[in-house]
Amino acid sequence: MTKKLYIKTYGCQMNEYDSEKMADVLRACDGMEQTNKPEEADVILFNTCSIREKAEEKVFSDLGRVRPLKLSKPGLLIGVGGCVASLEGEAIAKRAPYVDVVFGPQTLHRLPQLLQACRDTGLAQVDISFPEIEKFDHLPASQTASGMAFVSIMEGCSKYCTYCVVPYTRGEEVSRPLADVLRDVRELLGQGVKEITLLGQNVNAYCGATGDGDTADFAFLLQAVAAFDEVERLRYTTSHPKEMTQRLIDVYATTPKLVSHLHLPVQSGSDRILAAMKRGYTTLEYKSIVRRLRAMRPDICITSDFIVGFPGETERDFGATMQLIDDVGFEACFSYVYSPRPGTPAAELPDDTPAEVKSARLARLQTHIDELEQRANQAMLGTVQHVLVEDVSKKNAQELAGRTGNNRVVNFCGTPDMIGRFAEVKITRVVRHTLRGELISKTS
């Protein structure tokens, strides 16, 4: 009988991507099929996130919930991967002794062997090493039935922002060789993919070997991917302001396939806090990037991430953040209250801002961004958008959900055969964060 695999994913798109790879590798080696019911599964995997304390705690409560399944199904194996696994390693198997396998983001390709070793020995297996970029050489070719696909171009992060665990969970920045990335792109295009998202923690730090002893930077890679005729639309995430080079900004002028949306996390609008975070830029530099981008792409939509209540953040610092939001005119943002992460430098800083003050600041920031987002959505009313149809609508199975170039979801009436294709859709209504539209034409 076909064995079943259940995966629960926490955290960012890197984890979403890795979860797909886990499913790919277990399908290829063990013929496992995915299920969305944990009680049906022979293997349960948690792909974890440790970016904030809440995310990390959630894993242990979810683990406790699947534990009883082991009693009714003795062969069931439970694995923990991702960033919590990478940080805690053996400690996970100690705290939750019913966990069979602990693996990191860089060792997920070894899952079949780790699971087998556990079946053979009855002992928990832990492998959270950082074997460079070898995982990509051991993963089966990507397969997708949808019109869009992610391609990982680099792993890890070497920025060491003082609040962040990522460099410790994922290791230092490592870029995949240019030819490998382009091979992945080609394979996906052969399966009918039309939109590619280049993925990494800091994609614009990309520096991939070209095979002739030289390296390609991110600007070069974007142009190389855009050069494939079958690529209709190109995105990337996430990028860092420090490496937003003029070469990269210039690509916006020459490469219309590159979407008019950029997610460029700023974190704070106070130079004092940015320095304490070790972000490596000032607000003036950030605004200069945005100005130069808009010179190349007047309609570019900028979204961002914010951390509120970093240790030592005063009302004045927070005011500077609110000011920056107005100066830049962000159209959407993710924002969080600072969460101290053990082992990071910021966790040692004195922090006397009460939690209520921090959450009140977060609420003010979110209300303001929400207004800006509504305003930007209203401005899209009546426009005709080039939309990639992703799926049937979550709320209404009679409708389709598509994504605009500037990353908005639009719901509209259409037929399922349009999924995976582009369509021209007129925006007719704005309902909070979603847009409603009317099909103007299907694009071949």
Ligand code: SAH
């Ligand atoms: N590499 C990207 C983002 C990585 S993590 C960048 O540098 O921009 C995604 C977001 O989580 C960050 O942008 C930040 O806003 C938030 N984040 C990271 N560490 C955090 C912490 N300790 N507390 C609260 N938010 C955090």
Ligand code: SF4
């Ligand atoms: Fe974390 Fe900073 Fe790296 Fe982003 S750039 S992943 S916030 S250390």
Ligand code: F3S
């Ligand atoms: Fe979380 Fe790891 Fe991503 S900590 S945000 S899953 S890189």
